[in-house]
Amino acid sequence: xxxxxxxxxxxxxxxxxxxxxxxxxxxxxxxxxxxxxxxxxxxxxxxxxxxxxxxxxxxxxxxxxxxxxxxxxxxxxxxxxxxxxxxxxxxxxxxxxxxxxxxxxxxxxxxxxxxxxxxxxxxxxxxxxxxxxxxxxxxxxxxxxxxxxxxxxxxxxxxxxxxxxxxxxxxxxxxxxxxxxxxxxxxxxxxxxxxxxxxxxxxxxxxxxxxxxxxxxxxxxxxxxxxxxxxxxxxxxxxxxxxxxxxxxxxxxxxxxxxxxxxxxxxxxxxxxxxxxxxxxxxxxxxxxxxxxxxxxxxxxxxxxxxxxxxxxxxxxxxxxxxxxxxxxxxxxxxxxxxxxxxxxxxxxxxxxxxxxxxxxxxxxxxxxxxxxxxxxxxxxxxxxxxxxxxxxxxxxxxxxxxxxxxxxxxxxxxxxxxxxxxxxxxxxxxxxxxxxxxxxxxxxxxx
Amino acid sequence: xxxxxxxxxxxxxxxxxxxxxxxxxxxxxxxxxxxxxxxxxxxxxxxxxxxxxxxxxxxxxxxxxxxxxxxxxxxxxxxxxxxxxxxxxxxxxxxxxxxxxxxxxxxxxxxxxxxxxxxxxxxxxxxxxxxxxxxxxxxxxxxxxxxxxxxxxxxxxxxxxxxxxxxxxxxxxxxxxxxxxxxxxxxxxxxxxxxxxxxxxxxxxxxxxxxxxxxxxxxxxxxxxxxxxxxxxxxxxxxxxxxxxxxxxxxxxxxxxxxxxxxxxxxxxxxxxxxxxxxxxxxxxxxxxxxxxxxxxxxxxxxxxxxxxxxxxxxxxxxxxxxxxxxxxxxxxxxxxxxxxxxxxxxxxxxxxxxxxxxxxxxxxxxxxxxxxxxxxxxxxxxxxxxxxxxxxxxxxxxxxxxxxxxxxxxxxxxxxxxxxxxxxxxxxxxxxxxxxxxxxxxxxxxxxxxxxxxxxxxxxxxxxxxxxxxxxxxxxxxxxxxxxxxxxxxxxxxxxxxxxxxxxxxxxxxxxxxxxxxxx
Numbered sequence: 018x019x020x021x022x023x024x025x026x027x028x029x030x031x032x033x034x035x036x037x038x039x040x041x042x043x044x045x046x047x048x049x050x051x052x053x054x055x056x057x058x059x060x061x062x063x064x065x066x067x068x069x070x071x072x073x074x075x076x077x078x079x080x081x082x083x084x085x086x087x088x089x090x091x092x093x094x095x096x097x098x099x100x101x102x103x104x105x106x107x108x109x110x111x112x113x114x115x116x117x118x119x120x121x122x123x124x125x126x127x128x129x130x131x132x133x134x135x136x137x138x139x140x141x142x143x144x145x146x147x148x149x150x151x152x153x154x155x156x157x158x159x160x161x162x163x164x165x166x167x168x169x170x171x172x173x174x175x176x177x178x179x180x181x182x183x184x185x186x187x188x189x190x191x192x193x194x195x196x197x198x199x200x201x202x203x204x205x206x207x208x209x210x211x212x213x214x215x216x217x218x219x220x221x222x223x224x225x226x227x228x229x230x231x232x233x234x235x236x237x238x239x240x241x242x243x244x245x246x247x248x249x250x251x252x253x254x255x256x257x258x259x260x261x262x263x264x265x266x267x268x269x270x271x272x273x274x275x276x277x278x279x280x281x282x283x284x285x286x287x288x289x290x291x292x293x294x295x296x297x298x299x300x301x302x303x304x305x306x307x308x309x310x311x312x313x314x315x316x317x318x319x320x321x322x323x324x325x326x327x328x329x330x331x332x333x334x335x336x337x338x339x340x341x342x343x344x345x346x347x348x349x350x351x352x353x354x355x356x357x358x359x360x361x362x363x364x365x366x367x368x369x370x371x372x373x374x375x376x377x378x379x380x381x382x383x384x385x386x387x388x389x390x391x392x393x394x395x396x397x398x399x400x401x402x403x404x405x406x407x408x409x410x411x412x413x414x415x416x417x418x419x420x421x422x423x424x425x426x427x428x429x430x431x432x433x434x435x436x437x438x439x440x441x442x443x444x445x446x447x448x449x450x451x452x453x454x455x456x457x458x459x460x461x462x463x464x465x
Numbered sequence: 466x467x468x469x470x471x472x473x474x475x476x477x478x479x480x481x482x483x484x485x486x487x488x489x490x491x492x493x494x495x496x497x498x499x500x501x502x503x504x505x506x507x508x509x510x511x512x513x514x515x516x517x518x519x520x521x522x523x524x525x526x527x528x529x530x531x532x533x534x535x536x537x538x539x540x541x542x543x544x545x546x547x548x549x550x551x552x553x554x555x556x557x558x559x560x561x562x563x564x565x566x567x568x569x570x571x572x573x574x575x576x577x578x579x580x581x582x583x584x585x586x587x588x589x590x591x592x593x594x595x596x597x598x599x600x601x602x603x604x605x606x607x608x609x610x611x612x613x614x615x616x617x618x619x620x621x622x623x624x625x626x627x628x629x630x631x632x633x634x635x636x637x638x639x640x641x642x643x644x645x646x647x648x649x650x651x652x653x654x655x656x657x658x659x660x661x662x663x664x665x666x667x668x669x670x671x672x673x674x675x676x677x678x679x680x681x682x683x684x685x686x687x688x689x690x691x692x693x694x695x696x697x698x699x700x701x702x703x704x705x706x707x708x709x710x711x712x713x714x715x716x717x718x719x720x721x722x723x724x725x726x727x728x729x730x731x732x733x734x735x736x737x738x739x740x741x742x743x744x745x746x747x748x749x750x751x752x753x754x755x756x757x758x759x760x761x762x763x764x765x766x767x768x769x770x771x772x773x774x775x776x777x778x779x780x781x782x783x784x785x786x787x788x789x790x791x792x793x794x795x796x797x798x799x800x801x802x803x804x805x806x807x808x809x810x811x812x813x814x815x816x817x818x819x820x821x822x823x824x825x826x827x828x829x830x831x832x833x834x835x836x837x838x839x840x841x842x843x844x845x846x847x848x849x850x851x852x853x854x855x856x857x858x859x860x861x862x863x864x865x866x867x868x869x870x871x872x873x874x875x876x877x878x879x880x881x882x883x884x885x886x887x888x889x890x891x892x893x894x895x896x897x898x899x900x901x902x903x904x905x906x907x908x909x910x911x912x913x914x915x916x917x918x919x920x921x922x923x924x925x926x927x928x929x930x931x932x933x934x935x936x937x938x939x940x941x942x943x944x945x946x947x948x949x950x951x952x953x954x955x956x957x958x959x960x961x962x963x964x965x966x967x968x969x970x971x972x973x974x975x976x977x978x979x980x981x982x983x984x985x986x
Contacts, residue, residue: 022548043975168506174478223475224520227513234511370526378522385518398531401613407529415529424582424614431578431606432534444524456544 023459024326025096027279028076030086030309038093047095051109057099058115059106061091069095070115072122079118152197156254159196160233163189163205167226175222179213193255200255203284204229221443232386245341249384258338263347267336270346272296274303274331275357275365277393277438278449279459286310292325293391293438293449294335294346297362302391303335303346327438327450328457330357342384344391359455364436366393370414377441390441395452396434399426408437408446420448420460429453471509471516479505486512492519535609539575539602546983547577553976554583560900560938561973563595565980566602572984575604585611589619593641636665640676647680655684663692671701678707685711690718697774705774709796710836716798723773724796731793733759734806734816756806758816758826762786787825794829799842802830814845824853828862835865843869847878864897872899876906879932883913887926898935904944910936911944918950922959930966937973942981945974 029035041047047059047069058070067082069091078092088096098105111119166189170178186209193202204225211222235242235250242250252258274294281290292305305325325331332352337343367373373392380387397408399418406423407415411434418439420426426448429435436452448460470487486509488496496512503511542550553565569576576584585607592599600607603620611620619638634646651658659681666674678696681689689711696708697720712721734756766777766789775796779788803813817826827850834842843866850859850866867875879898902910914936917929937945950967953959 043971164507164510167510168504171475171509172478172480172506174476174481176476176478219476220472223472223513224517227510227515227517229514230507230510231514231518374522374524374526377524381518381522400529400531402529409529409531410526413528413530414526416524416526422582424610425579427613428578428581428606428610431537431609432532441521444520454541454544 022097022100024329025093025100027326028088028096029093030088034086034088034090034093037090038097041090041094042097042101047098049112050095050098050106051112052099052103052106053108053111053115055119056111056115057095057106058112059095059098061094063091067091068114070118071096071099072119077122155196156198157236159193159198160201160236160254162196163193163201164230164233167230170226175212175219178222179218181212183209183212198255200253201229201232202255206284224443228386228388235386243341245339245343246384248339249341249386252338252340253386260347263338264336264349267338267347268343269334269336269349270296270299270301270303271334272299272301273362274333274335275362275457276325276327276329276331277391277457278440278461279325279327280440280449280461293440294331295365295391295393295438297330297365300365302344303337304344304391305346305348325354327459328357329354330362340384342380342387344387357457359452364393364395364452364455364457366395366436368395368410369412370410370416371412373441388442391449392439392441392446393437394439395436397437398432398434399423399430399448400432401427406448408439408448416446417444418446418448422460426451426460471513475509475513479509488512488516489519491523492516532609532613535604535606537575537604537606539573539604541577542569542572542574542984546980547579549976549979549983550577551580551583553980554580556969556972556976558934558938558969558973559591560935561976563598563900564938564977566595566598568980568984568986569602570598571986574602574984575606576602578606581607581610585614585617585620589639589642593639594645596642596645635661640673643673644676644680647677648683651680651683655686656688659689659692671703674699674701675703675707678704678711681711682714685714687715687717690715690720694718694720698772702776705776709774709792710832712796713798713833713836716801720773721797723769724793725801727770727773728793728797729805731760731762731790733761734808735759756808756816758820760790760820760822760826762790787822790822790825791829791832794826795832797833798837799830799833799839810842811845814842814849818849818853824859827853828858831862831866835862835869838869840870840874843867844874844878867897872901873903873906875899876902876910880910880913883910883917886920886924887917887929896935898932898939900939902939902941902944904941907941907944911940911948915948918948921963922953922956927962930963933970934966934973937970938977942974942977946978 026035026038029038041061047061050059052058052073055074056070056072058068061067061069061080061082063082065081067080069078069080071078071092076096078088078096080089080091082089082091084090186205190202190206190209193199193205208222208225211218232250232253235246236254239247239250248258274296276292277295278293279290281288283289288309290307290309292307294303294305295301296303307325331348331354333348334350335346336349338345338347367376373394377390380390394408394410396411399420400407400409400415401423406418406420406426408418409415426435429451430453436457437446437448438450438452438457439446440449441447450457450459452458474484474486485505486496492512492515495515496508499508499511541547550565550569553561566576581603584603599620603611608621611617619642634642635650636643647658647662662677662680666677669677678693681693685693693708693711693715696704697712699705699708709724712718712724715721735758736756766775766785770789771777773796775789775792777785777789779785799810799813802808803810806813808816814827814830817823817830820826827846830842831846831850833839834846847863847866850863853859867878870878875897876899914933917924918933921929936948940948948970950970952967953963
């Protein structure tokens with residue numbers, strides 16, 4: 018797979034690393050540059066002479082520098098040189114330090130495969146059932162307390178919240194963590210900065226509290242819910258489904274998946290990337306999540322067969338998490354990644370907002386707790402009215418939207434339609450990517 | 466709207482507003498399933514949840530009329546070229562940006578649409594004198610965008626070719642833009658432009674009058690004499706000074722004749738009388754006896770001087786006679802002194818430089834030489850002024866003389882300045898360097914620059930570093946890339962001052978190389 022600068026920068030753990038990598042992306046900075054069919058390598062002078070190497074199969078890098086970031090700026094610099102001009106690295110015999118590393122990686126991969134094939138240890142089912150029952154009780158008590166707290170907020174009035182410390186939300190989130198409801202804890206924690214933060218904060222807050230209220234009500238009647246919706250409610254509270262379970266039992270779907278967008282979110286401790294994929298044949302959407310803790314890499318997409326970047330097409334079988342309206346998925350089997358070619362596969366999507374909102378209503382009927390819904394549109398015109406961004410479809414229907422640089426979008430379009438990857442949330446679209454001149458460009462989600 | 470009522474109740478609180486949640490009609494039916502025993506705050510909580518989902522499912526878009534799309538005539542550069550142009554824009558180096566704009570234009574392309582907002586954000590003042598270039602690369606999309614945002618409206622005016630198209634630019638906007646518009650009109654239709662300016666002159670403020678009068682330099686001729694003479698009696702000294710400069714181009718005008726009579730009545734070049742033994746011997750042996758410049762100034766300036774634009778009241782710290790003398794000399798072309806007194810320019814400068822009133826005489830000559838772009842005299846006067854003193858007036862006159870030089874001579878002066886260890890009686894600034902340097906002269910300059918770089922650790926001069934950055938853009942690319950900038954990070958005292966500009970220099974050269982690669986001509 019040929020690399021471009023954007024794809025390399027997508028591997029950066031943060032914006033500072035990306036900027037530092039760019040500064041190093043000059044052949045003069047590295048010495049002993051070389052490449053083979055398996056790897057790229059070079060040496061970069063920092064406080065010492067660092068050995069930098071990249072495994073071409075999955076773009077995993079290694080550097081002898083002391084940085085805790087992964088990949089470090091030296092690996093990014095080397096990859097950016099390759100992206101700029103692959104011929105800048107002469108073909109050469111693989112040096113010993115690269116060979117040793119490649120062998121070590123190969124050994125680790127084999128060990129992992131052996132471990133996966135080994136029979137699972139016996140599970141103490143009684144103890145497990147006891148643990149589950151105890152957790153259910155804790156969760157139920159935690160949700161009762163949360164509902165009481167939210168009802169108290171509404172009793173005294175949301176207007177008072179803008180004068181209160183965000184700590185009240187964080188304390189409540191901590192109680193939910195103790196009650197073993199981490200997903201709900203995250204949602205409550207994210208509300209901390211909302212009061213007083215914008216014109217519509219109260220409406221947004223009320224809607225989210227209401228949705229959580231309904232979720233708590235649904236959690237009390239789990240047994241009466243259809244199987245898919247039961248999984249959605251449990252997941253929204255914080256029960257997890259194991260990867261193995263999803264891979265073995267989840268709904269499977271093979272397709273050519275267009276990586277339509279990438280967003281990065283963060284709660285201070287953990288950062289996660291959200292990728293929306295769109296199946297070219299099935300028309301289905303799939304959400305892939307990648308997590309990173311303490312500045313570590315999100316991974317290089319080894320399970321995918323390449324870095325997961327907007328504008329690439331992954332030939333893969335996905336396994337969906339159980340849901341009444343399955344969205345989140347895992348890669349079950351990947352047959353390769355290539356750049357999406359607009360000439361072969363036109364930008365997919367819904368032709369009008371009318372069709373999208375019909376689909377949304379159907380989805381909500383199946384899974385009312387959906388808070389975000391992805392959508393691809395091949396032809397929308399961005400325009401600004403009184404400083405507010407709107408997207409206008411081919412029928413003249415306009416919907417408010419948010420984008421990091423709205424004027425840039427308007428300039429790119431010049432009054433003509435562009436393709437868009439969007440996410441519907443809080444009664445507006447979030448612009449995730451746009452497609453102009455047959456190239457998909459991410460608009461949000463870059464690390465800050 | 467029920468959703469609004471629901472929010473109102475939530476903001477006030479059910480303790481004060483304890484009625485049933487005011488749900489939308491479609492939701493009341495669903496909410497009826499809630500247990501009657503539920504308290505109002507819980508009912509509100511669940512009602513809000515239902516309302517959020519209901520609103521999301523039933524969202525109805527509004528309708529909007531779109532403006533007509535922009536129809537660009539030029540193609541856009543490639544994505545890779547756009548990336549380079551974006552980095553150039555982000556670097557904030559004006560010289561490099563203008564070089565990039567020119568390259569885009571020469572390649573017959575338009576500025577990338579995605580970078581238009583950042584370009585327009587730079588504002589009107591960034592593009593003075595380059596509006597035509599800007600208009601070409603903005604293509605149709607630039608104005609299409611500019612019309613939609615008040616802060617960018619500046620990009621809509623003053624780019625037209627005809628007077629009618631540029632009408633707004635003549636009367637509105639920043640003064641430098643207006644001067645540029647008047648100059649363009651003046652070049653096309655000198656008489657009409659002057660007549661229009663004359664008619665509107667009185668209504669303008671003093672600062673604008675002085676600036677706009679400069680536009681008459683373009684194609685100045687005898688027909689302009691009456692108006693320019695009238696300006697000698699303007700209430701603003703700045704306007705009078707511009708008028709006096711313009712009259713240097715009109716030596717046949719009445720005012721210029723009066724100026725010549727006036728100065729030669731006060732200044733006379735006389736043969737030396739007597740002399741000592743040595744000078745008499747030298748004359749006998751064929752040597753030239755230096756003539757003596759006699760300056761006789763009245764204790765009180767005649768009133769008619771003022772009517773011809775001479776300011777009588779000197780600024781603080783300047784003697785009245787010195788002040789008058791500089792103006793008297795500046796009011797006539799410097800070559801007139803050479804002709805009247807049969808002196809070569811170098812002799813004229815030498816006579817003035819050795820006189821008691823040297824500062825006033827040289828400043829006067831400098832002003833007129835700069836106004837007439839007299840290169841030979843400018844080259845002589847720059848060091849002569851540097852030798853007498855370095856006060857603000859001298860430095861600004863040196864800068865004006867330097868500005869009047871053609872690019873090749875400017876480059877030669879810069880080369881000399883480098884070779885003399887960043888000195889030579891003139892303060893060279895980064896802006897002094899021509900924007901583009903030809904290859905042949907550039908090689909000599911680059912060599913001098915390289916020697917200066919090599920000597921930098923001994924000199925440690927901040928002006929030089931700024932100069933170096935200007936050279937990164939101005940030098941032909943191969944010469945700029947060939948300059949070797951040593952890594953001095955190991956020298957503590959130089960690390961912070963030098964390494965930053967060094968990195969920036971290398972970055973500029975790298976961007977130029979990438980631009981040349983991505984936008985071939």
